[in-house]
Amino acid sequence: MYSSLLTTKYKPQLGIYILVLMISFLFYSTISQAGTTKNIGTNLPIDDQYGLVLEPTPTVNFRFLPSNTAMRQTEQFIEQSPVLETIKQLSQKRFVFSPALNIVFGSDDGPLFDPITNSIHIPYQFVNESRQLFKNKGLFKTQREVNQATEDSLLHTLLHEIGHAYIADRAIPILGKEEDSVDNFATILLLNDIPRGDDIAINSADLFALEDLDTDSFDDADFVSEHSLDLQRYYNILCLVYGSNPNRYQRIFDELSASERKQQKLRCPEYFAVINQGWLHYLAE
Ligand SMILES: [Zn+2]
Incomplete structure (x- = not known):
């Protein structure tokens, strides 16, 4: 009875624990990706991409x-x-x-x-x-x-x-x-x-x-x-x-x-x- 109670009591908590772990992992992966990658999905040039300094022309x-x-x-x-x-x-x-x-x-x-x-x-x-x-x-x-x-x-x-x-x-x-x-x-x-x-x-x-x-x-x-x-x-x-x-x-x-x-x-x-x-x-x- 106790064991059955324990089983029924702990099963959902274990599920939640695993879910939280998975979400944390996904969240961490996203953050680390965002932290190491620039300009994803954009075509914005990075100023020194080719080692060039672009001087604006006089106006x-x-x-x-x-x-x-x-x-x-x-x-x-x-x-x-x-x-x-x-x-x-x-x-x-x-x-x-x-x-x-x-x-x-x-x-x-x-x-x-x-x-x-x-x-x-x-x-x-x-x-x-x-x-x-x-x-x-x-x-x-x-x-x-x-x-x-x-x-x-x-x-x-x-x-x-x-x-x-x-x-x-x-x-x-x-x-x-x-x-x-x-x-x-x-x-x-x-x-x-x-x-x-x-x-x-x-x-x-x-x-x-x-x-x-x-x-x-x-x-x-x-x-x-x-x-x-x-x-x-x-x-x-x-x-x-x-x-x-x-x-x-x-x-x-x-x-x-x-x-x-x-x-x-x-x-x-x-x-x-x-x-x-x-x-x-x-x-x-
Ligand atoms: Zn004047």
Whole structure:
């Protein structure tokens, strides 16, 4: 009786025990298979399958219009500048344009972005004038420093115009002055992606300060302009540079009065954080 009871009692439990073992075995097999096999049932390529690194192609084209004798040197200066390679590299990962964005040097008008032809125009004259300003205002002592500053402000200007193109391409909402937004686009890219980007941003800011020196007085045209005033653009860039690294740029606001300096030092780290986060949200990784 007991044995019969035992038999009837244990039979189903043994069955369940075997069932649990079988399920466990099947489950384990599935897991180990999943852990050792990739891309089952898909045709997705594995990046290094053939040991190849696939470089994305640049998504900007450069074009140089014929220059006159006076601008020949400026044309060569731009053609040989590392700025072009920097823009190309950024167009492979940070701002990818499809179709490719055209960047034309030697146009009559500009710097500007023309959404109709999807092209940016930079007159040789503009680069020449920047160089003259850096040279004549005595900010730099050597020709090498003048050339570097000219190159730096060209990079900032190109990034500024690319910012307009990027906003149009991605239909990014504009909540405020677009001109200020693309100044920020340029400075944020410099600070995040470019070696010595902070120096480049400061040299570009200096160009605005130098342009301001040539302004004797303001009229209505200055205040209704879509651009902020040169000095505002100057201080905006400095604010972002300071905010990105307050310890390094303790002296950046030394030309301001003590109270203004204090205000900027309080405000700019938070301002940088907000603008940086905003643009990185829209820029590709
Ligand atoms: Zn603009």
